[in-house]
Amino acid sequence: DECWKVFENHALKDGDLELNDELMKVGRRIVERCKGLPLALKTIGCLLRTKSSISDWKNILESEIWELPKEHSEIIPALFLSYRYLPSHLKRCFAYCALFPKDYEFVKEELILLWMAQNFLKSPQQIRHPEEVGEEYFNDLLSRSFFQQSSIVGHFVMHDLLNDLAKYVCADFCFKLKFDNEKCMPKTTRHFSFEFCDVKSFDGFESLTDAKRLRSFLPISNPWRAKWHFKILIHNFFSEIKFIRVLSFRGCLDLREVPDSVGDLKHLQSLDLSRTGIQKLPDTICLLYNLLILKLNSCSELEDLPLNLHKLTKLRCLEFKDTRVRKMPMHFGELKNLQVLSPFLVDRNSELSTKQLGGLNLHGRLSMSDVQNIFNPLDALEANMKDKDLVELELKWKSDHIPDDPRKEKKVLENLQPHTHLERLSIGNYSGTEFSSWVFDNSLSNLVFLKLENCKYCLCLPPLGLLSSLKTLEITGLDGIVSIGAEFYGSNSSFASLERLKFDNMKEWEEWECKTTSFPRLQDLSMRDCPKLKGLLEQHLQLKKVVVSGELIISGNSMNTSTLETLDICSCLPVNIPMIHFNLLREMSFSGGCHSLTIFRLDFFPKLHCLYLNNCQNLRRISQDHAHNHLVSLCIDECPQFESFLSEGLSTPLIGDENLKLLGKPMQIFFPSLTVLQIFGCPKLEMFLVGGLPLNLEYMTLSSLKHIASLRESLDPNTCLEHLTIETLEVEFPDEVLLPSSLTYLDIGNCPNLKNMEYKGLCHLSSLKLVNCPSLQCLPKEGLPKSLSSLTIQNCPLLKERCQNPEGEDWGKIAHIQDLNI
Numbered sequence: 068d069e070c071w072k073v074f075e076n077h078a079l080k081d082g083d084l085e086l087n088d089e090l091m092k093v094g095r096r097i098v099e100r101c102k103g104l105p106l107a108l109k110t111i112g113c114l115l116r117t118k119s120s121i122s123d124w125k126n127i128l129e130s131e132i133w134e135l136p137k138e139h140s141e142i143i144p145a146l147f148l149s150y151r152y153l154p155s156h157l158k159r160c161f162a163y164c165a166l167f168p169k170d171y172e173f174v175k176e177e178l179i180l181l182w183m184a185q186n187f188l189k190s191p192q193q194i195r196h197p198e199e200v201g202e203e204y205f206n207d208l209l210s211r212s213f214f215q216q217s218s219i220v221g222h223f224v225m226h227d228l229l230n231d232l233a234k235y236v237c238a239d240f241c242f243k244l245k246f247d248n249e250k251c252m253p254k255t256t257r258h259f260s261f262e263f264c265d266v267k268s269f270d271g272f273e274s275l276t277d278a279k280r281l282r283s284f285l286p287i288s289n290p291w292r293a294k295w296h297f298k299i300l301i302h303n304f305f306s307e308i309k310f311i312r313v314l315s316f317r318g319c320l321d322l323r324e325v326p327d328s329v330g331d332l333k334h335l336q337s338l339d340l341s342r343t344g345i346q347k348l349p350d351t352i353c354l355l356y357n358l359l360i361l362k363l364n365s366c367s368e369l370e371d372l373p374l375n376l377h378k379l380t381k382l383r384c385l386e387f388k389d390t391r392v393r394k395m396p397m398h399f400g401e402l403k404n405l406q407v408l409s410p411f412l413v414d415r416n417s418e419l420s421t422k423q424l425g426g427l428n429l430h431g432r433l434s435m436s437d438v439q440n441i442f443n444p445l446d447a448l449e450a451n452m453k454d455k456d457l458v459e460l461e462l463k464w465k466s467d468h469i470p471d472d473p474r475k476e477k478k479v480l481e482n483l484q485p486h487t488h489l490e491r492l493s494i495g496n497y498s499g500t501e502f503s504s505w506v507f508d509n510s511l512s513n514l515v516f517l518k519l520e521n522c523k524y525c526l527c528l529p530p531l532g533l534l535s536s537l538k539t540l541e542i543t544g545l546d547g548i549v550s551i552g553a554e555f556y557g558s559n560s561s562f563a564s565l566e567r568l569k570f571d572n573m574k575e576w577e578e579w580e581c582k583t584t585s586f587p588r589l590q591d592l593s594m595r596d597c598p599k600l601k602g603l604l605e606q607h608l609q610l611k612k613v614v615v616s617g618e619l620i621i622s623g624n625s626m627n628t629s630t631l632e633t634l635d636i637c638s639c640l641p642v643n644i645p646m647i648h649f650n651l652l653r654e655m656s657f658s659g660g661c662h663s664l665t666i667f668r669l670d671f672f673p674k675l676h677c678l679y680l681n682n683c684q685n686l687r688r689i690s691q692d693h694a695h696n697h698l699v700s701l702c703i704d705e706c707p708q709f710e711s712f713l714s715e716g717l718s719t720p721l722i723g724d725e726n727l728k729l730l731g732k733p734m735q736i737f738f739p740s741l742t743v744l745q746i747f748g749c750p751k752l753e754m755f756l757v758g759g760l761p762l763n764l765e766y767m768t769l770s771s772l773k774h775i776a777s778l779r780e781s782l783d784p785n786t787c788l789e790h791l792t793i794e795t796l797e798v799e800f801p802d803e804v805l806l807p808s809s810l811t812y813l814d815i816g817n818c819p820n821l822k823n824m825e826y827k828g829l830c831h832l833s834s835l836k837l838v839n840c841p842s843l844q845c846l847p848k849e850g851l852p853k854s855l856s857s858l859t860i861q862n863c864p865l866l867k868e869r870c871q872n873p874e875g876e877d878w879g880k881i882a883h884i885q886d887l888n889i
Contacts, residue, residue: 070098070101070108071094071095071098073105073108073109073112074094074097074098074101074108074111074112075094075112076112077108077109077112077113077116077212078094078112078113078115078116079116089121090121090124093121093124093125093128094115094124096128097111097115097124097127097128100128100144100145101145104143104145106143106146106212106226106228106229107143107144107145107146108145109212110145110146110149110211110212110213111127111145111148111149113149113210113211113212114127114148114149114152114211115127117152127148127152130148130151143228143232146228146229146232147232147235149211149213150232150236153211156187156189156204157204157207157208158236159185159187160182160187160204160205160208161208161213161233161236162233162236162237162240162241163181163182163185163187163233163237163241163258164178164225164230164233165230165233165234165236165237165241165243165258166241166243166258166259166260166283166285166287167225167230167260167287168230168243168262168287169225169227169230170224170227171224171225171287172217172219172222172223172224173222173223173224174221174222174223175202175205175221175223176431176432178205178223179198179201179202179204179205180201180337180359180360180384181283181285181313181337182201182204183197183198183201183336183337183359183360183383184312184313184336184337184359184360185282185283185312185313185336186312186336187204188200188201188204196406196430197383198383198406198430198431209223213225213229220539220567237258238255239253239255239256240255240256240257240258241256241257241258241259241260242256242258242259242260243259243260243261244259244260244261244262254279256281257280257281257282257283258281258282258283258285258313259281259283259284259285260283260285260286260287261285261286261287262286262287262288279307279309279310280310281308281310281311282310282311282312282313282334283311283312283313284308284311284313284314284315285313285315286315286316286317286318286319288317288318301322301325301326302326302328305326305328305329305331305332306328306331308332309331309332309333309334310334311332311334311335312334312335312336312337313336313337314332314335314337314338314339315337315338315339316339316340316343317339317340317341317342317343317362318341318342318343319342319343320343320344321344322340322343322344322345323343323344323345323346323368324345324346325340325345325348325349325352326349327349327351328351329349329351329352329355330349330351330352330353330354330355332355333355333356333357334357335355335357335358336357336358336359336360337358337359337360338352338355338358338360338361338362339360339362340362340363340366341362341363341364341365341366341386342364342365342366343366344366344368345363345366345368345369346368346369346370347369347370347371348363348369348372348373349373350373350374350375352373353373353375353376353378353379354378355379356378356379356380356381357381358379358381358382359381359382359383359384360382360383360384361379361382361384361385361386362384362386362387363386363387363390364386364387364388364389364390365388365389365390366387366389366390367389367390367391368391369387369390369391369392370390370391370392370393371392371396372387372392372395372396373396374396374397376396376399376402377396377397377398377399377400377401377402379402380401380402380403380404381404382402382404382405383404383405383406383407384405384406384407384431385402385405385407385408385409386407386409387409387410388409388410388434392412393412394412394414395411395412395414395420395423399423400422400423400424400426400427402427403426403427403428405427405429406429406430406431406432407429407431407432407433408427408429408432408433408434409432409433409434409461410434410435410436410461410463411424411433411434411435411436412436412437413435413436413437413438413439413440413441414437414440415440420440421441421446421447421449421450422449424449424450424451425449425450425451426451427455428455429455429456429457430455430456430457430458431457431458431459432457432458432459432460433455433457433459433460433461434460434461434463435450435460435461435462435463435483436463437463437464437465438462438463438464438479438483439464439465439468439498441479444475444478444479444481444482445482447478447479447482447483448482450483452482452483452484452485452486453484453485453486454486455485455486456486456488457485457486457488457489458488458489458490458491459489459490459491459492460485460489460491460492460493461492461493461494461495462480462483462493462494462495462497463493463494463495463496464495464496464497464498465496466496466521468496468498469498470498470499470524473498473499473500473524474499476497476498476499477499477500477501477502477503480494480497480499480502480503480506481503481504481505484503484505484510485505485511487510487511487512487513488513489511489513489514490513490514490515490516491514491515491516491517492506492511492514492516492517492518493517493518493520494506494518494519494520494522495518495520495521495522496520496521496522496523497519497522497524497525498522498524499522499524499525500524500525500526500547501525501526501527501529502519502522502525502529504529506529506531507529507530507531507533507534507557508533509533509534509535511534512535512536513536514534514536514537515536515537515538515539515564516537516538516539517531517534517537517539517540517541518540518541518542518543519541519542519543519545520541520543520544521543521544521545522544522545523544523545523546523547524547525545525547525548526547526548527548527554528542528545528548528551528554528555529554529555530554530555530556530557530558530561531555531557531562532555532556532557532558532561532562532585533557533558533561534562535563535564536564537562537564537565538564538565538566538567539565539566539567539569540562540565540567540568540569541569541571542569542570542571542573543569543570543571543572543573544571544572544573545573545576546573546574546575547575548573548575548576549575549576549577549578550576550577550578550579550580551576551578551579551580552578552580553580553582556582556585559582559584560584560585560587561582561584561585562585562586562587562589563587563588564588565586565588565589566588566589566590566591567589567590567591567593568586568589568591568592568593569591569592569593569594570593570594570595570597571593571594571595571596571597572595572596572597573596573597573600574596574597574598574599575599576597576599576600577599577600577601578600579600589609589610590609590610590611590612591610591611591612592610592612592613592614592615593612593613593614593615594614594615594616595614595615595616595637596616597616609630610630610631611630611631611632611633612631612632612633612634612635613631613633613634613635614633614635614636614637615635615636615637616636616637628648628649628650628652629649629650629651630651631649631651631652632651632652632653632654633652633653633654633655634649634652634654634655634656635654635655635656635658636656636657636658636661637656637658637659648671649671649672649675650673650674651674652672652674652675653674653675653676653677653697654675654676654677655672655675655677655678655679656677656678656679656680656681657679657680657681657683658679658681658682659681659682661680661682661683661686662683662684662685663685664683664685664686665685665686665687665708666686666687666688666689666690667680667686667688667689667690668690668691669689669690669691669695669698670690670691670692670693670695673695673697674697675695675697675698676697676698676699676700677698677699677700677701678698678700678701678702679702679704680702680703680704680706681702681704681705681706682704682705682706683706683709684706684707684708685708686703686706686708686709687708687709687710687711688709688710688711688712689711689712691737693737694736694737694738694739695737695738695740696739696740697740698738698740698741699740699741699742699743700741700742700743700744701738701741701743701744701745702743702744702745702746702747702768703745703746703747703749704745704746704747704748705747705748705749706748706749707748707749707750707751708751709749709751709752710751710752711752712734712737712738734759734760734761735759735760735761735762735783738761739761739762739763740761740763741761741763741764742763742764742765742766742787743764743765743766743767744760744761744764744766744767744768745767745768745769745792746768746769746770746771746774747768747769747770747794747795748770749771750771752771752774753773755774755777755778755780755781759781760778760781760782760783760786760788762783762785762786762787763787764782764786764787764788765787765788765789765790766788766789766790766791766792767788767790767791767792768791768792768793768794769791769792769793769794770793770794770795770796771796772796772798772800772801772804775793775796775804775806776801776804778791778806778807779805779806779807779808782807782809786807786809787809788807788809788810789809789810789811789812790810790811790812790813790814791806791807791810791812791813791814792813792814792815792816793813793814793815793816793818794816794817794818795816795817795818796815796818796820796821797818797819797820798820799820799821799822800818800821800823800824800825802825804825805825805827805828806826806828806829808828808829808830808831809831810829810831810832811831811832811833811834812832812833812834813826813829813832813834813835813836814835814836814838815836815837815838815840816836816837816838816839816840817838817839817840818839818840818843819839819840819841819842820842821840821842821843822842822843822844823843823844823845823847824837824843824847825847826847826851826852829852829854830852830854831852831854832851832852832854832855833854833855833856833857834855834856834857834858835851835855835857835858835859836858836859836861837859837860837861837863837866838859838860838861838862838863839861839862839863840862840863840866841862841863841864841865842865843863843865843866844865844866844869845865845866845869845876845877846866846869846870846877846880846881850880851880851881851884855884856884856885856886857884857885857886857887858881858884858886858887858888858889859888859889860888860889861888861889867889870889871889
């Protein structure tokens with residue numbers, strides 16, 4: 068019955084109350100073939116929602132795909148059927164996603180740009196913009212459950228089984244490094260991707276040049292701060308990829324100069340050089356007449372854009388945020404196809420500058436910087452913002468700008484009023500004392516996201532509660548706000564759609580009048596660094612996530628704790644944490660101020676996955692009566708009185724001194740799902756018992772030699788522990804202490820007295836990081852484990868000198884390591 072409900076929810080069309088008897092009979096047989104897999108039920112249900120006749124349903128029931136041969140057993144027939152019935156244009160778009168690794172969270176707009184660069188987005192007679200076509204394709208795949216919304220707003224994921232399906236259907240056209248076991252890339256490969264963690268050093272794959280018709284070269288990072296290295300001549304590489312359409316070097320630190328031969332890549336439609344070391348672009352880049360997308364974000368050395376950039380007349384997306392570029396190139400107003408511009412830099416000759424912007428028919432995203440250079444409010448009208456059908460707009464003044472006339476600042480903002488279709492708006496460093504009426508009068512009826520940041524001259528908030536579609540509101544660094552009252556709401560039933568509300572760095576804010584009829588849909592409330600705001604939040608809210616700091620206290624009486632999933636409390640002042648039942652809470656963090664907490668009763672949090680306890684001065688133990696099957700991650704940091712994980716009343720014999728506190732066998736019993744354990748600054752927690760640590764533990768961080776010394780014996784012989792981090796160790800590391808042989812990753816950081824380190828028995832170690840260890844003198848005489856493939860040495864001056872190529876005394880011990888960062 069549960070399977071039928073899942074299927075029926077997706078198979079019924081809008082407005083249909085039930086299926087007729089014949090369709091229900093066929094539908095139930097299809098449900099049986101899905102074998103209880105929720106994803107299969109969803110996708111096949113979505114497919115059948117588009118089929119109304121009984122013959123269509125019978126064709127799907129009787130399809131030969133349900134009987135896939137054994138060699139394709141990893142492919143779920145229901146998913147393959149859903150793919151088989153996709154329109155051809157959606158098949159191409161879905162199959163291209165085989166380039167993504169499993170669990171990769173992608174942004175809709177970025178994926179649409181990739182599809183665009185491959186010419187997947189077709190519109191008859193070019194009636195619609197390709198971005199609009201891509202939006203339709205994406206939403207269609209989302210509605211059919213091929214994509215899923217991730218926990219991060221605006222991000223999406225593919226289920227692992229659908230990722231397998233994408234790889235299966237694209238066969239040899241997509242090659243994903245490390246996922247595809249073949250050493251040689253097939254000559255049929257059209258699209259190539261790799262993760263930063265798999266290729267920190269790209270030293271040239273000979274087979275890459277065998278794929279003569281390669282169309283995509285795509286490094287993929289998650290998280291975005293990762294980096295990689297490219298050690299083959301880029302000019303030679305360019306000569307081998309004449310048919311490339313998507314080329315990305317994002318995050319490649321070695322790229323400091325783009326060769327002139329880039330101009331020979333005539334088919335190139337997307338070029339991403341973000342977070343590289345380039346200082347300038349060659350003029351030949353302006354010969355790429357088919358280029359649609361150019362991204363140069365976070366190129367911190369880049370000072371100018373090419374003078375002839377306006378010759379790239381097909382360009383639809385230009386991004387160069389966080390660079391040294393301070394002015395727009397001449398004639399940029401000729402880029403008539405531009406849809407996304409981030410940023411547009413307002414020149415001191417604001418009239419000419421805004422006139423060129425006014426001539427662009429932007430339809431996507433615009434980030435407008437240096438707005439303070441608009442001296443005459445009439446120049447703002449020249450930007451023609453009302454006629455630009457933008458989805459997202461960012462307006463930024465310079466942070467140190469001192470206004471000479473707040474009324475003029477308001478008039479400039481007034482004249483930058485965007486189109487009513489706008490969905491996302493950010494205003495930063497605005498210098499007026501009040502906002503223009505269009506920000507709050509609901510003329511922006513589609514606005515779902517609003518961010519007001521560092522508008523320090525603003526004295527009161529506008530009635531933002533009138534924005535009927537607003538889902539996310541972020542207010543940060545408004546130093547002029549002392550009180551928030553009735554003016555914030557605008558009506559009795561305000562903030563009708565708001566789901567996420569964030570206040571941050573509000574230095575002077577003292578009082579908040581929270582209306583009981585407001586925020587009917589609020590789920591996520593964050594209030595950080597509001598030092599003068601005191602008292603109890605009295606609003607009875609059905610929240611899922613709460614983040615608070617300072618003296619603001621949310622008690623169990625002021626919210627429905629049965630709905631709460633995340634709770635993060637940070638305070639330097641004493642706060643009382645209600646020890647009541649939080650039945651759905653998954654993540655919990657206490658940082659400072661929880662002085663009354665002596666025993667943390669884990670039984671009150673039956674669904675807790677992650678627990679972080681920091682600077683709880685009187686915390687002595689974690690207590691629970693039964694095994695906690697959900698706790699995955701536990702961190703205890705700077706809790707000087709913490710003694711034990713032992714439950715009250717639990718009888719476990721102590722070894723040796725009767726005052727010795729033990730981390731005992733109950734950890735295996737009470738924390739069967741624990742995979743991450745981090746312990747810092749807990750001097751009263753003395754040692755681990757033999758075989759006492761959880762069996763599924765994969766990642767540990769320790770700062771005490773006592774804990775490290777007992778680690779090897781406290782682990783089960785079949786331990787899963789692979790990653791160990793040793794942080795802030797104050798003493799020397801004895802030679803006789805052996806680390807667990809199961810380790811594959813070892814990170815040692817911030818250990819000022821560490822002079823030498825032994826790596827005996829670490830036969831599986833593949834990655835070693837040594838960071839901020841100024842006394843570390845040399846590597847072991849016998850060298851490092853042969854299994855090591857990655858070594859990072861940072862801020863270890865004595866060791867750095869010995870590891871220099873080729874004169875260093877320890878160079879011979881590390882020269883063979885593939886990924887070397889010193």
